[in-house]
């Protein structure tokens with residue numbers, strides 16, 4: 001719901017809001033410029049003093065105004081000359097005619113009404129309402145993503161578009177909320193939705209005597225010039241007319257002959273609110289606030305652009321289902337937890353089979369769980385597991401939402417995972433436990449599907465059919481991922497002497513056969529994953545990328561595994577040989593933004609993405625690499641490149657450990673333990689730790705880091721939860 005409120009309306013309104021925000025940002029400069037240009041109002045000058053000086057030059061003076069930026073203007077009609085003139089507050093001398101530049105007038109009109117009169121003014125008012133809704137829903141979404149309102153200042157992880165959108169959003173949100181609230185108030189005033197602010201001045205009777213010189217009037221002599229808002233002069237032809245003086249406190253009517261204050265109408269509460277709202281919206285009279293509001297508004301085009309990218313990506317990734325029954329009234333609800341979309345494919349097969357069997361079936365992402373889903377006759381949950389047994393993207397918010405949603409339908413949970421991971425289907429287990437704790441009866445025991453096995457899925461379908469009392473045949477044919485062809489451009493082989501060959505493979509896009517021009521690589525960054533489908537199989541294998549598109553090659557490190565279909569295929573590939581691959585973004589495994597030091601830890605082929613991070617470090621951010629191999633002579637991957645990076649300061653320090661070397665015989669975790677004091681110093685500076693390699697190495701490294709971080713009052717769980725300890729483990 002929240003995402004729907006934020007997503008599509010944001011995209012639709014992006015252009016209109018950009019116009020309002022950019023013009024607002026330009027106008028916000030005005031108060032600071034005006035303030036710099038306006039002559040200072042000298043202390044000790046009274047309204048009477050200035051009025052006398054100006055009246056001496058302009059016998060037909062009708063009003064003096066002090067504008068919010070502090071400048072003074074005089075309206076006059078002297079018979080031969082008339083107009084509005086700026087005056088020096090110290091001497092009352094004229095500073096030239098007052099006029100708003102044509103460009104400012106144009107920008108103001110664009111800002112207030114899109115140059116379209118009342119209809120445009122109404123649209124701008126609705127725009128302010130939309131901006132308010134987008135700001136609030138955006139912050140709620142960010143809080144949900146970062147782990148609650150208390151976590152709103154945590155580092156934001158994800159793709160560049162996600163990071164920019166989140167960072168800019170939280171920087172600008174206060175200014176945008178203030179601008180939109182005050183803009184809404186002013187719009188409501190324009191359309192008469194707020195009652196008249198002005199108090200009613202009491203009826204007074206002037207003495208009718210001969211007007212005294214304005215400089216002598218007591219009620220004007222007692223008011224400092226700095227407090228003046230406006231002084232209206234009496235009509236010289238009407239002896240009963242009076243002076244009207246407006247200050248922030250209210251309106252005073254003054255006898256032109258005696259100089260006595262005849263009546264005082266204090267400013268109403270509404271007038272004071274209007275004044276405050278105008279100041280808070282325009283920054284006039286508060287130039288610094290104006291600039292801050294302007295900066296917030298200037299973020300809107302970028303927020304719009306990154307928002308559109310995020311929305312389009314989410315839309316493209318969302319699977320489509322024909323005949324999805326509405327959630328309300330569905331007898332069966334399928335909720336899906338997926339990151340790479342394959343689980344959606346299985347869920348689609350299940351949806352179609354159940355619908356064909358006569359059920360009303362609704363399918364949705366686990367993150368969307370709501371009361372209508374839990375009101376169904378039965379709930380079927382299909383979910384993948386990632387990382388340390390974590391939730392996939394479409395299920396990240398499920399457990400926290402589940403606790404708040406009422407309803408206890410009978411459930412069956414089907415986990416999708418990979419037995420090669422130590423936490424096989426751990427998230428599915430957590431979901432099943434949470435549902436049981438909530439009191440949902442179990443329709444079927446938790447079932448785990450290994451590596452997308454169509455047979456295991458079909459078996460579960462039979463079990464489900466037995467419970468439902470009808471046949472349920474689930475024949476799922478996985479949709480192959482969209483791959484691009486790549487050709488091997490170069491290879492380096494290490495570790496042969498040890499019987500554990502590791503190859504660095506560099507691929508390029510094939511050349512155009514007609515023109516011979518090099519093809520374009522897909523977009524990727526070091527640390528993302530390349531999915532490679534070996535010939536004769538449908539299951540992709542994932543390899544961490546050691547390069548980014550900018551390097552002009554797709555580079556991976558592959559260890560030859562005994563009986564491994566894909567690694568055998570890749571090691572046998574000759575230069576010019578072709579593969580089919582696709583990119584899976586891996587935003588969780590990237591250096592955090594900023595200049596805090598990075599501690600990179602890896603072993604064997606796990607050096608790939610770490611070498612990629614170092615290679616991309618042109619800005620010489622402190623990077624410390626700990627890497628473990630078997631033998632310095634045989635499998636020191638990237639040896640020469642790393643030496644060059646050290647010389648160029650892309651790499652700050654390198655510590656290696658070789659397990660098979662006679663004098664060394666050490667592992668990477670030994671280097672961590674030995675370097676504890678230095679690592680503690682780096683962690684005090686906010687260092688982030690990135691670990692890549694096999695599961696056993698990663699566990700040993702975790703154990704080695706525990707005593708390193710403990711004296712700092714830290715623990716690895718905390719570092720992991722805020723993205724300062726991230727792993728890419730296989």
Ligand SMILES: Cc1cc2nc3c(=O)[nH]c(=O)nc-3n(C[C@H](O)[C@H](O)[C@H](O)COP(=O)(O)O)c2cc1C
Pocket residue numbers: 337338339340341342343344384385386387388389390392416417418419421422423424425426451452542
């Ligand atoms: C980076 C990565 C991490 C994974 N971590 C686990 C894990 O910890 N436990 C597990 O059982 N499966 C793990 N898997 C396997 C996925 O859960 C499995 O491939 C699943 O079918 C993916 O479904 P999806 O395409 O819908 O996201 C992981 C896969 C990848 C690519």
